Amino acid sequence: MMIAALEGWLGRQVNILYGRKRAYTFATAIRNNDKFVGVIAIYVKLDELEDNWSLTKMPIIAVDKRGAIIMSNQPQLRLKALKEVSTKHDKYISLKQDIQNIEYIDYKRFLPQTGWELHVLANIAPIKIARVFLGGSAHS
Numbered sequence: 001m002m003i004a005a006l007e008g009w010l011g012r013q014v015n016i017l018y019g020r021k022r023a024y025t026f027a028t029a030i031r032n033n034d035k036f037v038g039v040i041a042i043y044v045k046l047d048e049l050e051d052n053w054s055l056t057k058m059p060i061i062a063v064d065k066r067g068a069i070i071m072s073n074q075p076q077l078r079l080k081a082l083k084e085v086s087t088k089h090d091k092y093i094s095l096k097q098d099i100q101n102i103e104y105i106d107y108k109r110f111l112p113q114t115g116w117e118l119h120v121l122a123n124i125a126p127i128k129i130a131r132v133f134l135g136g137s138a139h140s
Helices: 002-006 046-053 125-133
Strands: 011-016 022-032 035-045 060-063 069-072 086-088 093-097 100-111 116-123
Touching (some): 035 046, 093 116
Antiparallel strands (some): 022 035, 060 069
8 A cells, every 4th residue: 555655546455453443544645846755544444334334134245355354234244254154156145144044146346446346145035935936946
């Protein structure tokens, strides 16, 4: 992040602060007459952004390039590896929550500015139940 700022780019990274608090940090160089005089960094607390996500019961997770869950409205998932808490299946993802695995349809979108992948997970159980009552296959 600091190297990017020194090279004239906007540096960005996630920082783990005291008490496992997380912040997304922006940094840029400060120059006076083309002479480097310092760097300014702005920290945005991620837990405050996640508060908005708590309005839905559907799990929402943001995963970084290394596969770590950076943000989630499910506190138990934060800072864990996605592959540690989930199993990818053909048409859905299974997420380990407490002592059970719950199947979800995975709606995901790449966020190029951060390099993260945003996942919104919809519980597949109501769809399977509807298929049974409508005479379709539960796994089609």
